[in-house]
Amino acid sequence: MAEATGFKDGLSRGGGSGELRQSNLTxxxxxxxxxGASSRHDTARxxxxxxxxxxxxxxxxxxxRLVAELDPIRRPGAGRPTRPIALDGEPWCVMGVHVEVERVHVRGATVGGTDLWQETAEAVFAEHHDGAAVLADxxxxxxxxxxxxxxxVAxxxxxxxxxxxxxxxxSSRALxxxxxxxxxxxxSALADAGLPDVSVGLSSDFxxxxLFAARSLLSDASSTVAAYFxxxxxxxxxxxxxxxIFRGAGGGAGDLAHLHVQLDGTRCWCGRHxxxxxxxxxxxxxxxAGLHDEEAAAELVVTDPDAALSLLVDAANAGDTRVVEALEKAGSALGRAVDDVVGSVNPHAVVLGGYLGRLAPFLLPALDRQLRARVHEGPYADTRILVTDEAEPPVAxxxxxAARDACLYDPLGLTTPLR
Structure with missing residues (x-):
């Protein structure tokens, strides 16, 4: 609740009645x-x-058509029935686009959240000198x-x-x-297609x-802090x-994957060891884990990442000692990173998704041992470690x-009265 009020106040200080109205609508x-659906009284408060x-x-x-009135609800006791209001947004459409090296995943939905379509298009950006134009097409x-x-609209x-x-x-190393x-x-491409006023936003895939993991897993995401791996x-x-999303001063906040966890570890693409x-x-x-040499492992991860991960999971489930030990060491390394994040950010939850979610049964024991001293301290005792079973990170x-949010944050600029 306080967040909504703070957002309103933060915008209203610098502008006139137009900005104040926009911030109140938002x-x-x-x-x-x-x-979710709420009474006018609760929403106003x-x-x-x-x-x-x-x-x-x-x-x-x-x-x-951004909100709708629902059927009246009679509360216990005397008094008139209340008519809750809820998000509508069905006339307004948004598009979520996930760019990969050779594919583009697209999902369409209404601002209200109804799924409309989902497609994957081939797009080999390495073969074209103008990748932005390819994506625009x-x-x-x-x-x-x-x-x-x-x-x-977005x-x-x-x-x-x-x-x-x-x-x-x-800037993208992969692309x-x-x-x-x-x-x-x-x-420019959308304007040429007759849609000059569509909001276009860009974000890092992770x-x-x-964002999706936090909002889908946390019942009170609007008042919590989450770290995602x-x-x-x-x-x-x-x-x-x-x-x-907490983006930081230059948009690079949350780059937790490059926390230093091993003194003489392998060199990463980022240049660090x-x-x-x-x-x-x-x-x-x-x-x-001794399942492949370096060259074969690199090739398998590129050509069939799911098979590469399944190889680890199957061997660990079979009790392969060397694989289990390798995953235990990985859990300790992940635990050191999570410990640093818990101490510096003090999140309500740390979410493990993607391949880390699939490996979680083998990583969590060592991770928990790394966190044992930290979570005994009062401020960190309630931090939760959550695991998702997603096949791939839910980027699209x-x-x-985020596209729906763009409309919610700029209702006057992106929508018009329909009645």
Whole structure:
């Protein structure tokens, strides 16, 4: 509740009545997003709004089909029935886009959260000199999937790399991009297709995976802090604070995969020795477990990452001593990183997803031993370690959440009254 009020106050200090109205509308939408259908009284109290102001704002949101009134509910005791309000958003469409080296995953949904379509398009960026243009073409090709009578208002693009402080250009080792102007290219392509006002956002892929994990696993995500560790074959990570991605000063916050956990560890692609990713990535685990030499492990992880992970899981389940020992050491390394995060960030929860989630039964005993001293201290005693059973990090789903948020945070700019 306090977060919604703080958001309103933070915007209203610097602008006039237009900004104040926008921030109040957003406060209502965020409250309903985080708490579900609520009475006007509870919503007004949670957002720090007066009853008369609330009535006017809800009228505007209903006209834009962003909220809807539900059937009356009679509470115990005397008094008139209450009509709860809830998010609507069905006329407005968003797109979540997950960029990989040779594929682009796209999911469409309404601002209200109804799934509309899901597709995967082939796009080998290494074969083209202008990767931003290739991606823009893929996104425009998805426009016929927008149902008749609905309007696309926001696109969120998840990239395997870092987004610059301008929020629109990308540097990605995996894609070979260095400051590529993805946002400008996509906006231009959408404008050429007759959609000049669509919001285009970019985020790191694991930021969005963490966002989805936090909001789906934590019942009170709007007032909690979560750290996320996941990945397909290497570690990706994020920090989610009060249900929002914590990006830091330059957009790189939450890069927990490169915490130093081993003095003389293997060299990582980042240039460091002994960072978490270099020690517990699947390729290194295959080598340490004696299942493959370095060259064969690297090839298998690239060509069939699921088979590489299954090889570890099956051998561990069979009781292969060397594999179990390798995973125990990996659990200790992960525990050292989690211990540092718990001590420095003091999150309510640490989430293990992706391949770490599948390996969790073999990692958690050693991880728990590393945390034993920490969690005996009062401030850290309630930190939870949560495990997801996702087949892959839910990046596209997180991108849909961020795209929906774009509309909730700018209702006056991205929607119009429909009645």
């Amino acid at each position: 406060a209502i939408l965020r409250f309903l997003r985080d708490h 949670g957002c720090g709004l007066g009853v008369s102001t609330m009535t006017d704002l809800v009228g505007d949101l209903r006209a834009r 893929v996104i425009v090709a998805q426009l016929p999937n927008v149902p008749e009578g609905q309007q696309l 696109v969120e693009i998840a990239v395997p790399g870092y987004v610059a402080t301008d929020g629109q250009s990308v 070979g991009w260095d400051g590529v102007g993805v946002g400008k290219a996509v906006r 930021h969005l995976a963490g 996941g990945g397909v074959s290497e570690v990706g990570s994020a920090l989610v604070v009060n249900g929002e 002994g960072c978490l990713n270099s020690v517990i990535r699947v390729q290194e685990l295959l080598v340490q 789903a997180g991108a849909v959440l």
